[in-house]
Amino acid sequence: MSIAYDHSRDAPPAMAAAKDKLLLIDGRHVPSASGRTFKSLNPATEQIIAEIAEGDETDVDRAVAAARRAFEGPWRTMRAAERGHILLKWAELLKKHSDEIAALESLDAGKPIAAVLRQDFPAAVDTLTYYAGWADKISGEVVSTRDDALTYTVREPIGVVAAIVPWNFPLMIGMWKLAPALACGCTIVMKPAELTSLSALRIGELALEAGLPPGVLNIVPGPGRVVGEALVNHPDVDKVTFTGSPGVGRGIMKGAAGNFKRVSLELGGKSANVIFDDADLDAATKAAAAGIFFNAGQVCSAGSRVLVHDKVYDDVVERLTARARGLRIGDPGDRATVLGPVISEKQMKIILDYVAIGQQEGALLTTGGERVGDRGYFISPAVFAGVKHEMRISQEEIFGPVVSVIRFRDEAEALRIANGTAYSLAAGVWSRDIGRVQRFAKKARAGTVWINTYGYTDVRLPWGGERDSGLGREHGTAAIENFTEPKAVWMNLNV
Ligand code: NAD
Numbered sequence: 001m002s003i004a005y006d007h008s009r010d011a012p013p014a015m016a017a018a019k020d021k022l023l024l025i026d027g028r029h030v031p032s033a034s035g036r037t038f039k040s041l042n043p044a045t046e047q048i049i050a051e052i053a054e055g056d057e058t059d060v061d062r063a064v065a066a067a068r069r070a071f072e073g074p075w076r077t078m079r080a081a082e083r084g085h086i087l088l089k090w091a092e093l094l095k096k097h098s099d100e101i102a103a104l105e106s107l108d109a110g111k112p113i114a115a116v117l118r119q120d121f122p123a124a125v126d127t128l129t130y131y132a133g134w135a136d137k138i139s140g141e142v143v144s145t146r147d148d149a150l151t152y153t154v155r156e157p158i159g160v161v162a163a164i165v166p167w168n169f170p171l172m173i174g175m176w177k178l179a180p181a182l183a184c185g186c187t188i189v190m191k192p193a194e195l196t197s198l199s200a201l202r203i204g205e206l207a208l209e210a211g212l213p214p215g216v217l218n219i220v221p222g223p224g225r226v227v228g229e230a231l232v233n234h235p236d237v238d239k240v241t242f243t244g245s246p247g248v249g250r251g252i253m254k255g256a257a258g259n260f261k262r263v264s265l266e267l268g269g270k271s272a273n274v275i276f277d278d279a280d281l282d283a284a285t286k287a288a289a290a291g292i293f294f295n296a297g298q299v300c301s302a303g304s305r306v307l308v309h310d311k312v313y314d315d316v317v318e319r320l321t322a323r324a325r326g327l328r329i330g331d332p333g334d335r336a337t338v339l340g341p342v343i344s345e346k347q348m349k350i351i352l353d354y355v356a357i358g359q360q361e362g363a364l365l366t367t368g369g370e371r372v373g374d375r376g377y378f379i380s381p382a383v384f385a386g387v388k389h390e391m392r393i394s395q396e397e398i399f400g401p402v403v404s405v406i407r408f409r410d411e412a413e414a415l416r417i418a419n420g421t422a423y424s425l426a427a428g429v430w431s432r433d434i435g436r437v438q439r440f441a442k443k444a445r446a447g448t449v450w451i452n453t454y455g456y457t458d459v460r461l462p463w464g465g466e467r468d469s470g471l472g473r474e475h476g477t478a479a480i481e482n483f484t485e486p487k488a489v490w491m492n493l494n495v
Contacts, residue, residue: 034056054221087128106332109195119172164232264471275430296339424445429444
């Protein structure tokens, strides 16, 4: 089978916005200091869609200096309500350009346009609007200590923030970092993933149009080992907020130790979606399929392990297999497409290698797991049955459309398997027994638990995990705490 691709969608407006991309430093679009560029590919066609200026240490120095000036200058001292107004104006501009930005994201990341319009884009705008509302509501408190003193706290912006973003949700995860940091009065140097810099650069242009003062938001695309490490090691960066792989996250913690930067890390997952025999199997299997195949499985909280009670195991495997076969794979620009390509040739090879590993380990591939077509990085959604908890496909994050279906016999075994990886990001449980689902929610090692549903996120609720899934939480009030430091003030009332 080959994938039919409509090249007319490569034409403007998406391509017009994608061309000749420069760094954003101190409110101006500038070439990189080295003059080097790198290419961005469309993962659906393998064609080059943009040449992007490639930052290095010199550009990072310039961007951090600009961010420091903007922090000490206009942004921190501006009335908080005014900061909120600028962020709201930015949100309005994003909405005005929604079709263009969504098309750009779909083109650059190979994401089905329908999903970008339904999920990524609205979530990014919701995040920005939510934190715009926070800007003038960040406060301290008066705390009673002694009769002869007035003692209170204030929350102050942490300073210059380095935001390092992955390629799986470039726009949405980027905004999870930008919006709260800016609302708190911090300034930012953002490094998008080298595979997906375009939506970041476009929304950066719109931020300037909204009135963000020069230097408040700087964007330096380029390799993680160069731009990312330069930011992490920079003595004038106060905080790193990172989403990506656990390996890079470990290096960031070490690098940040130099000047004790604050660090928050959103890392990987191997989330369990647990289906008991009394569950609504229709709803559970539908959500289990969406939970692993959405965004071609390139989701940190993907339900990549489906744990199924012995009594309904064969039934669930059959239903999941049928659902996987029924998914429409194709051109991400086509609104009917559910499954687009994975992000890169490298990622495709990693996923196909895991399919081979699963077969060597003795799991049964009931469907999928093959490259589709010979152009673009499409993989048919794969279901593995007969997976044992110890197998690599059950323990390691694959980050692709591959699900491992694992059998359990009782609640204790389900919990042991669910908690039995290095990750603790999310978990799902399906049962009509309220005691059982509550026991599971209580004992699951996960930052989020979904009961009789799977995959929802909302910026009003904390998001993150522990162990190899990360450190700290994003979203809600947690993000306000991430980007501010509390200060205690003592005033002697007798002088
Ligand atoms: P990655 O760690 O390779 O890259 C993430 C970002 O870090 C990119 O911008 C990259 O250029 C940069 N980077 C790479 N090396 C660096 C270094 N040495 N120093 C500083 N920065 C560096 O991850 P990825 O492949 O882009 O994303 C996939 C991973 O992200 C998966 O493990 C996935 O689970 C995780 N993820 C987690 C969440 C979450 O919320 N927990 C969300 C999305 C993705």
